[in-house]
Amino acid sequence: MIEASNLTVERGGRTILQDYSITLDRGRTLAVLGANGVGKTTLISTLIGVLKPRSGRLRIGGQVGFVPQLFEAPFSYSALDIALMGRARHLGLFGAPGRRDYEITRHYLGLLGIHHLEPQAFNSLSGGQRQLVMIAQALASECELLVLDEPCAALDYKNQDKVLGLLEHLRQAHGMTIVFSTHMPQHAVEIASDVLLMTSGSSYICGPAANALSAENLTVLYDLPIARADFAGVGKHTYAPLFRHDGAHHDAG
Ligand SMILES: Nc1ncnc2c1ncn2[C@@H]1O[C@H](COP(=O)(O)OP(=O)(O)OP(=O)(O)O)[C@@H](O)[C@H]1O
Numbered sequence: 001m002i003e004a005s006n007l008t009v010e011r012g013g014r015t016i017l018q019d020y021s022i023t024l025d026r027g028r029t030l031a032v033l034g035a036n037g038v039g040k041t042t043l044i045s046t047l048i049g050v051l052k053p054r055s056g057r058l059r060i061g062g063q064v065g066f067v068p069q070l071f072e073a074p075f076s077y078s079a080l081d082i083a084l085m086g087r088a089r090h091l092g093l094f095g096a097p098g099r100r101d102y103e104i105t106r107h108y109l110g111l112l113g114i115h116h117l118e119p120q121a122f123n124s125l126s127g128g129q130r131q132l133v134m135i136a137q138a139l140a141s142e143c144e145l146l147v148l149d150e151p152c153a154a155l156d157y158k159n160q161d162k163v164l165g166l167l168e169h170l171r172q173a174h175g176m177t178i179v180f181s182t183h184m185p186q187h188a189v190e191i192a193s194d195v196l197l198m199t200s201g202s203s204y205i206c207g208p209a210a211n212a213l214s215a216e217n218l219t220v221l222y223d224l225p226i227a228r229a230d231f232a233g234v235g236k237h238t239y240a241p242l243f244r245h246d247g248a249h250h251d252a253g
Contacts (some may be wrong), residue, residue: 001024001026001060001061001062001144001145001177002022002024002030002045002046002047002059002060002145002177002179003022003023003057003058003059004020004021004022004056004057004058004059005021005056005057005058006019006021006025006055006056006057006147006216007019007020007021007022007043007046007053007055007056007057007058008020008053008054008055008056008088009039009042009043009046009051009053009099011051012055015054015201015219016039016042016201017042017201017202018054018201018202019037019056019202020043020204021056022196022206022208023045023177025172025177026061026062026144026175026177026195027175027176027177028171028177028178028191028193029167029168029171029177029178029179029180029191029193029194030178030179030180030189030193030194030195030196030246031180031182031187031191031192031193031194031195031196031209032044032179032180032181032182032196032198033181033182033183033185033188033195033196033197033198033218033221034197034198034199034204034221035198035221035222036039037203037221038198038199038200039198039201039222040065040181040198041149041151041181042150043196044066044147044181045173046058047060047147047179048064048066049064049145054245060145061144061145062143062145063089063141063142063143063144063145064113064145064146064147065138065139065141065143065145065147066087066138066142066146066147066148066149067134067135067137067138067146067147067148067149067151068134068149069149069150069153070127071130071134071227072184073122073123073194076121076123077119077122078118078119078120078121078122078127079109079114079118079119079120079121079122079129079133079224080105080106080119081122082122082131082133083105083108083109083133083135083136083137083140083152084097084102084105084137084140085102085136085203086136086138086139086140086141087101087105087140087141088140088141088230089175090142092245094149096197104140104155105136105140106118108135108136108139108140109133109136111166112135112136112162112163112166113132113162113167114129114136115145116132116134117129117133119133123188126154126200127154128154128155128156128159128160131151131152131153131154131155132155132156132159132163132167135148135151135163135166139166139170143176144176144177145176145177145178146167146170146177146178146179147179147180148167148174148180148181148219149180149181150180150181150182150183151163151167151180151182152164152182152187153182153185154218159182160187164187164191167180167190167191168190172193178191185213185218185226185238185239186239188213188240189209189213189236189237189238189239190208192209193208193209193241194206194207194208194209194211194212194215195207195208195209195212196222197212197213197217197218197221199220199221200204201222201243206216207250213239214228215227215228215239218239222241224241224242224243224244225234225241225242225244226239226240226241226242227239227240227242231241
């Protein structure tokens with residue numbers, strides 16, 4: 001589904017990614033993690049074809065749906081209009097959305113629990129509400145590869161759970177392939193079959209989450225001690241940062 005070999009990507013004349021090679025089969029979920037500015041959005045923009053690599057080879061199989069990190073509508077569209085735009089590639093050149101397009105779009109708005117937002121002006125919604133509408137738009141496109149740039153960044157715990165559950169359902173029930181970036185390793189623990197840990201523009205670890213997602217690798221990734229905690233009886237575990245701050249700055253003044 002994704003075959004990237006030796007991708008090198010530049011922005012503003014600077015090399016951001018060097019020699020990245022990633023393979024992801026259909027029906028798998030890849031979580032992309034790394035520090036601010038390391039190049040996660042650059043990689044995602046390359047995968048969806050917005051940025052052209054300077055060198056290397058990229059093969060993507062299937063229709064791609066994309067959920068950006070931030071989105072502001074250029075005109076005063078309703079939330080329903082924005083979600084309906086996901087149907088664009090199923091319409092003719094001047095085709096208007098029909099009953100089925102509305103049904104599919106409303107189905108996903110319903111699954112995300114945001115039916116009630118349909119008539120509201122998209123730009124008047126909160127950041128988290130907009131993020132959910134953009135996810136509905138991508139799902140309405142009925143894509144085979146779904147790429148999401150920090151899809152849960154603005155969401156509360158309940159909505160994070162909803163989105164993670166929906167992504168997992170789409171993968172299991174429809175064989176969808178999913179790539180998402182995140183600053184929350186827990187989200188990778190929950191739903192990722194594979195992880196890409198971007199240590200720098202030229203150094204990374206990519207592989208099955210069961211091997212690659214570890215306290216040791218996350219400690220290197222974030223340059224901060226990260227500990228694993230297992231929850232007895234629940235069969236779950238998480239990773240937590242051991243923040244180093246000593247509160248010294250609170251004493252000033
Ligand atoms: N439009 C641009 N023109 C030139 N350089 C850019 C542009 N956008 C981003 N960059 C640079 O590319 C590098 C990677 O940025 P990118 O947005 O891919 O990082 P990121 O890992 O997604 O960061 P974050 O976690 O903060 O969202 C940064 O050094 C950034 O300054």
